[in-house]
Amino acid sequence: MKVVVIMRRSAPLMHIAVCALGAIYLIFASLMLYNWIITVFFPTAKLLYSICGVFIPPDPGSAVVLATTGMLLAGSVYYHYDRYKFISCVLVGSLLGSAILVLQLLTVIANAIDAQILMLYGEIVEYGLKEEIMRPDVLLGIPSAIVLYNSVRELRKQW
Amino acid sequence: MSELSKAKHNRIKIALAGTPNVGKSVIFNNLTGGRAWVGNWPGTTVEKKVGKMRIDRQDAEVIDLPGIYSLTAYSLDELIARNAIIEEKPDVVVNILNASNIERSLYLTISLLEMGANVVVALNMIDIARERGYEIDVRKLRELLGVPVVPTIAIKGVGIDELKEEIKKACRGRKTPELIINYGDEVEREIEKIISVLEKDPALIKKYNKRWLAIKLLEKDEDVIERVRKSQVASMILKQVEKSIKTLEEALGRDIEEYIAEKRYEYAFRISNECVKVVREVPQTPSDIIDFAITHKVFGIPIILSILYMAFKFAFDVATPLVDLIDWFFAAFLYDIVKSSTLPEVVKSFLADGVITGIGSILVFLPNIVFLFIFISLLEDLGYMARAAFIIDKIMHRLGLTGKSIIPLIIGIGCNVPAIIATRAIEDENDRNVTALVNPLVSCSARLPVYLVIAAAFFVAYRGVVVLSMYLLGMLLAIMMALLLRKCVFRGPSTGFIMELPPYMTPLPKNVLIKTWERTKRFLFKAGTVILLATVLVWALSVTGPSGYIGTEALEDPTLLEKSWVGVIGKTMQPLFYPMGWDWRAIAALFFGFMAKEIVVSTMAVLYGAAGEEELPKMLSMAFTPLSAYAYMAFVLIYVPCLATLAALRGELGLKYAILALIYEILLAYLVALAIICIGIPLGLK
Numbered sequence: 001m002k003v004v005v006i007m008r009r010s011a012p013l014m015h016i017a018v019c020a021l022g023a024i025y026l027i028f029a030s031l032m033l034y035n036w037i038i039t040v041f042f043p044t045a046k047l048l049y050s051i052c053g054v055f056i057p058p059d060p061g062s063a064v065v066l067a068t069t070g071m072l073l074a075g076s077v078y079y080h081y082d083r084y085k086f087i088s089c090v091l092v093g094s095l096l097g098s099a100i101l102v103l104q105l106l107t108v109i110a111n112a113i114d115a116q117i118l119m120l121y122g123e124i125v126e127y128g129l130k131e132e133i134m135r136p137d138v139l140l141g142i143p144s145a146i147v148l149y150n151s152v153r154e155l156r157k158q159w
Numbered sequence: 160m161s162e163l164s165k166a167k168h169n170r171i172k173i174a175l176a177g178t179p180n181v182g183k184s185v186i187f188n189n190l191t192g193g194r195a196w197v198g199n200w201p202g203t204t205v206e207k208k209v210g211k212m213r214i215d216r217q218d219a220e221v222i223d224l225p226g227i228y229s230l231t232a233y234s235l236d237e238l239i240a241r242n243a244i245i246e247e248k249p250d251v252v253v254n255i256l257n258a259s260n261i262e263r264s265l266y267l268t269i270s271l272l273e274m275g276a277n278v279v280v281a282l283n284m285i286d287i288a289r290e291r292g293y294e295i296d297v298r299k300l301r302e303l304l305g306v307p308v309v310p311t312i313a314i315k316g317v318g319i320d321e322l323k324e325e326i327k328k329a330c331r332g333r334k335t336p337e338l339i340i341n342y343g344d345e346v347e348r349e350i351e352k353i354i355s356v357l358e359k360d361p362a363l364i365k366k367y368n369k370r371w372l373a374i375k376l377l378e379k380d381e382d383v384i385e386r387v388r389k390s391q392v393a394s395m396i397l398k399q400v401e402k403s404i405k406t407l408e409e410a411l412g413r414d415i416e417e418y419i420a421e422k423r424y425e426y427a428f429r430i431s432n433e434c435v436k437v438v439r440e441v442p443q444t445p446s447d448i449i450d451f452a453i454t455h456k457v458f459g460i461p462i463i464l465s466i467l468y469m470a471f472k473f474a475f476d477v478a479t480p481l482v483d484l485i486d487w488f489f490a491a492f493l494y495d496i497v498k499s500s501t502l503p504e505v506v507k508s509f510l511a512d513g514v515i516t517g518i519g520s521i522l523v524f525l526p527n528i529v530f531l532f533i534f535i536s537l538l539e540d541l542g543y544m545a546r547a548a549f550i551i552d553k554i555m556h557r558l559g560l561t562g563k564s565i566i567p568l569i570i571g572i573g574c575n576v577p578a579i580i581a582t583r584a585i586e587d588e589n590d591r592n593v594t595a596l597v598n599p600l601v602s603c604s605a606r607l608p609v610y611l612v613i614a615a616a617f618f619v620a621y622r623g624v625v626v627l628s629m630y631l632l633g634m635l636l637a638i639m640m641a642l643l644l645r646k647c648v649f650r651g652p653s654t655g656f657i658m659e660l661p662p663y664m665t666p667l668p669k670n671v672l673i674k675t676w677e678r679t680k681r682f683l684f685k686a687g688t689v690i691l692l693a694t695v696l697v698w699a700l701s702v703t704g705p706s707g708y709i710g711t712e713a714l715e716d717p718t719l720l721e722k723s724w725v726g727v728i729g730k731t732m733q734p735l736f737y738p739m740g741w742d743w744r745a746i747a748a749l750f751f752g753f754m755a756k757e758i759v760v761s762t763m764a765v766l767y768g769a770a771g772e773e774e775l776p777k778m779l780s781m782a783f784t785p786l787s788a789y790a791y792m793a794f795v796l797i798y799v800p801c802l803a804t805l806a807a808l809r810g811e812l813g814l815k816y817a818i819l820a821l822i823y824e825i826l827l828a829y830l831v832a833l834a835i836i837c838i839g840i841p842l843g844l845k
Contacts, residue, residue, distance in 0.1 A: 036621070039620075040844075058621070059620070060621060061471070061627065064461065064468055065465040065469065067461065068461035068462055068465045069465075071457075072452060072458055075457075084447075085451050085452075091449060092449065092458070092462065096465055100465075103469055103476075106476075106477045107476040110477045110479050110480055111476075111479065113480040114479045114483055117480055117483050117484060118483060121487055121491060155445055
């Protein structure tokens with residue numbers, strides 16, 4: 001709710017908040033890509049397994065989504081002079097961020113169900129819920145969803 | 160005889176005509192309760208579709224025509240639509256107008272009315288027109304056009320009952336008065352002259368509206384000229400037409416075709432001006448605002464990649480529990496039942512190792528395919544696919560290719576056969592041929608099971624990315640081959656591409672499910688027919704060999720299997736694939752994959768003796784290295800189109816080009832697979 005208030009009352013503050021979120025997305029995207037490159041090309045080198053409890057999977061696909069979200073959110077500041085262009089970038093960026101959050105949550109649920117199914121026919125399944133949830137796409141998806149909610153409201157107000 | 164009693168003898172025909180993406184297919188489904196393909200992007204309907212509806216306790220035939228802007232004969236879809244109206248003489252033509260852009264839609268209405276069609280207008284997307292600040296005076300529009308006008312919101316079913324009522328009235332005998340646009344004294348004089356010659360052939364004027372025919376001849380419409388050539392007085396008519404065109408072009412100082420089109424646009428503009436009022440200034444619609452980022456020159460491509468990745472993540476990760484359930488059903492439940500039965504050993508092996516293993520290995524991917532199609536259908540209905548086409552068009556245009564190729568290429572992700580048929584919408588013959596020829600390079604759903612099995616064996620952690628890379632490789636190769644064919648075989652300038660971006664719409668679950676089912680149906684049908692037969696064939700060729708019947712033990716004993724017919728095929732072809740290091744069983748699977756690409760997986764399942772989704776990847780991980788497996792995936796992506804695609808190519812382009820596609824794809828597949836191995840090894844990849 002705090003973010004909502006910031007966005008409504010103070011445009012420059014909102015620009016800074018969105019830009020900062022975009023920058024964090026970009027940082028985590030780079031780390032994910034780094035881990036993937038290490039896994040594929042330098043298997044003996046050390047992975048950056050986690051930062052502050054956030055797991056960084058070597059997943060280039062998620063890295064692309066995170067990078068695109070980051071580019072859109074951070075890049076929106078470039079269009080601060082034009083309300084529509086700014087809203088467009090923030091809306092699409094936060095939509096991507098929220099979509100990957102929802103997808104990851106669906107994946108977590110699917111994996112949990114799958115583990116139960118496999119256990120039913122006698123397989124031993126190793127399943128790490130923490131690693132599936134403490135990922136940048138999930139954690140950053142939460143502020144993204146708040147930004148999305150607010151952007152939709154802004155758009156509706158304009159309309 | 161009243162129209163209705165006439166209809167008792169001849170079935171009532173109703174044609175739906177309108178500009179692309181105006182909602183014809185939705186109205187078709189509403190009228191017929193049918194399942195026509197509905198998509199929020201232009202070019203959904205390429206062929207005419209036929210459905211049924213009841214009018215006054217009678218069956219009526221409803222024809223859904225391709226989206227067209229006019230009734231000229233520049234592209235195949237326009238010709239299909241026009242010919243359907245000329246030849247089949249529908250009792251009623253329901254002309255669907257885009258209420259948010261009436262002026263553009265009216266050109267077709269005017270053409271239909273000039274043709275003498277019995278028209279009922281459905282003013283669709285009236286809600287979007289209101290959102291955009293337009294108020295439409297429906298009564299005025301009805302007056303000016305002289306036809307019934309029914310405002311509709313087809314997607315929500317609003318106005319459909321009223322539309323049905325007007326169609327019924329029109330079928331009962333109400334006729335639309337012929338629209339006569341005054342093209343100016345000079346043109347009218349020449350039209351009269353041509354009509355007087357046309358009247359010398361009563362058969363001709365009985366078949367076509369004489370004024371429409373005269374105008375089309377003045378417009379130098381090649382299709383109409385061809386029809387007139389069949390007349391007994393053809394030379395007289397064409398002589399008069401030539402004379403009239405010369406006279407008019409001298410008098411007007413410009414091309415007569417252009418002049419007539421301009422007059423029709425002026426008329427459309429006048430009607431639109433009188434009927435449409437802007438009641439609220441809307442600077443930018445939500446669609447326009449969203450489109451800024453979506454179609455942005457920097458963000459556009461990363462957004463496409465992100466959305467594609469999410470589509471694959473949804474299809475693979477979220478569908479996993481269902482995949483495992485189906486796998487359990489085939490590999491554990493059914494397989495065990497058959498194996499523990501008291502049937503003779505040969506029958507048991509045939510059912511368990513042949514049918515269940517083969518079909519099970521394909522059907523296990525059904526949830527992945529369904530989930531992928533759900534996602535793609537959502538994107539289509541949302542309106543995103545049209546944006547993706549728009550973004551890729553920019554790249555295509557820079558390469559000298561037409562953006563119109565994009566739509567068939569995207570359709571190819573589902574199946575290459577309808578995609579090749581969709582190339583009919585491309586006017587330029589060279590562009591059409593090139594697009595159809597490169598279409599098999601786009602990865603269709605049949606190849607997905609192959610990728611999934613290999614990805615599960617070697618690339619578990621990022622299977623989504625690996626599979627996505629195949630789709631991107633397919634698109635890239637299609638563009639490169641198109642460029643090469645355009646430069647070397649089909650030379651000439653490329654045509655431009657104008658595509659109206661539809662507004663974003665909330666996808667309707669019913670439409671999404673219908674489309675998903677229609678796409679999945681093909682896969683299931685193949686599984687029950689071609690794949691089943693091929694599996695039986697592979698099993699039979701595995702238990703027999705040049706020395707006769709080997710026995711079902713061959714499926715468990717590699718030394719015996721090598722002596723079977725499959726072993727002979729695989730071993731004979733193996734030297735060709737020596738650089739790639741593929742196992743002879745994998746090579747034999749490629750041989751059978753020619754019938755349908757899914758058969759590669761079912762054949763491998765039979766040959767490697769893998770009973771379930773879990774087992775085959777384990778077996779493959781022993782037969783391939785990650786690099787050779789990736790090269791194998793690329794080979795499957797590119798090599799030979801399946802039989803159905805070849806048949807479609809033959810049907811659209813002829814045997815010569817179908818053979819050309821076959822040859823170039825085998826060569827390209829070999830080169831790409833070899834390149835992957837040659838580049839991968841120095842990079843330290845194994």
